Amino acid sequence: MVISPVHYIALPLMAAFLIPLFGKLNKNLVRLIPGLVLLYLSYISVILMTQVITKDTTIIEIIAGWSPPWGINLVFSPFTGFLVSLFSFLGFIIWIYTYNFKPEVDYAQTQKFYVLFMMLITGAIGVVLTGDIFNLFVFLEITAISAYSLTAFYRERDGAEAAFKYLLIGSFASFLILLAILILYTQVGTLNMAEIAQRVPDMNPYMKGVILILFFVGFGIEAEMFPLNGWVPDVYTQAPGPIGAIFAGIVVKAGVYALIRIIFTLFDVVEVLQLLVVMGLITMAVAEVIAMRQGRLKRMLAYSSIGQMGLVLVAFGIGTHEAVFAAIFLMFNHAIIKGMLFLSATYLVYHSKEKNISDLDGIGKLMPFTAFLFALGSLAIVGLPPFAGFWSKLYILMAAADARLIAVIAIILVVSVIEIVYYFRVLHRIYFKERISTVEIKIPSFNAKFAMLILALVIVIIGVYPDLISGLIERAATDLLDKQHYIQSVLSVGRN
């Protein structure tokens, strides 16, 4: 079989709809197939990334024989390829974790879980790979619809309420994005992103402003940007634990990707970058302050996740090559670290009804392994050396210093202190308090331990040897900033 980027979308989507059929043959297949698909995707990620990096090309995949700009094409460049590889890898790790997650859950529920899980992965990967703006919208909706359903997965929790809230805000976002696509189409007469990027400079500046604001707000909702991120904490708290990790690691990254692609490739306007810095700073500051006041572990992690996404937006908004490099590095780190924090936190508060931080008193002695990984993740996310989070924060500060943005540096540092305060408060409870709570503890299954251990190893190894990954990220940043190359490589396929 020839390896091509189409597999990223075709296989998980096919698996999602065939899982119930395979379940009729053997019930274990329902749990095995998603893992095999994700393992295969991780494998082709390695091959395709090597191909793209060594040959210094961009793989353009034409769908159904309609060459761009008429048909839909997939773009596998160093930047999109990096994100897609990250999604496949993280998806595979989370699959290992979910394999024996809740053995008491019945077969029908497991089946539904994996169908939605595969749809979520398909949608997020599709958003990143596609080269067509309407197709991007369709994949965003696939992601959103499966995310709504997964939020309401547990019947005994308030998931339906959180999901309904998410659905209302998400529908508003998709309305704005669809309206923006419609207006954009009337102005440039094409849906292919490379061709749009080519024609946008000649567009009426007022129309450009209107379209950009619609896209900015619409994708801003998906990227957890202030002020329309009220759905985030509830969704992260009510969804099953591993799904929280997927939201933080994969779904939000797809939203950020869409926003960044629109701003950097389609609309090359300097003012938007400044707006992005300001919105990112507000998002970060507000979220971290609220995170400090949270009494529930998962809500705290959710607000911390919003804060980190704010920092990513700030770094993208600075707009220099170094800053974009730092932003992509932070996206990678946040996916790995916050993923691990969610996975370990799920077991720390497994039987706790309210999921309060006060239930964690003295749990470090009872669950040494999980508590240790959670501590490691906390140290990594606040940016202490020698963990992965240190490098991304350092690079962002250096990029801001080079751009002479003193106020930005000051705010990032103050917010980092707040971050340290609330993460260390949790660690203090875990290790230095006597246990008074009577909540039962749940020792993680072997799979869960293994999955968390892999992520922890990645955090430490990247922390000690950042050069392992910085070469890839360097190429990704160059690729994102090189708008002409994107246009050239997509449209040249059509001419041949």
Place this chain on the structure above:
Amino acid sequence: MNEFLTISIYGTAVALMLIGFYAVLAKKNLLKIVIGLSIVDSGLHLLFVAIGYVNNGTAPIFSPEVLGSTQAMVDPVPQALVLTAIVIGFAVTAVALSLVIRLYRHHNTAAIDEIKNLKW
């Protein structure tokens, strides 16, 4: 006559969107909110079709009659988009309705201001 038709179609599209938003924002009943979302979608879909319309245009089918004639064709792209958008809107509405059923069973009410286990 044609101008009147154009204005009334665009007017209807905008009016539908506004009615839908009013329902989503002002109504307390979960079902009415979902209906509102659906109306907003319909308005947007109408706008799509209206924008693709060309005066006196024919159906965009590639046939020998069209090839030689000077008659304009309507733009097929917005029509293709609107078909997809309708399917997506249908899926979102279905998920929303199933959530409403779940909420109703859980809380025994469909009034949005009585469902507040989470902070809104």
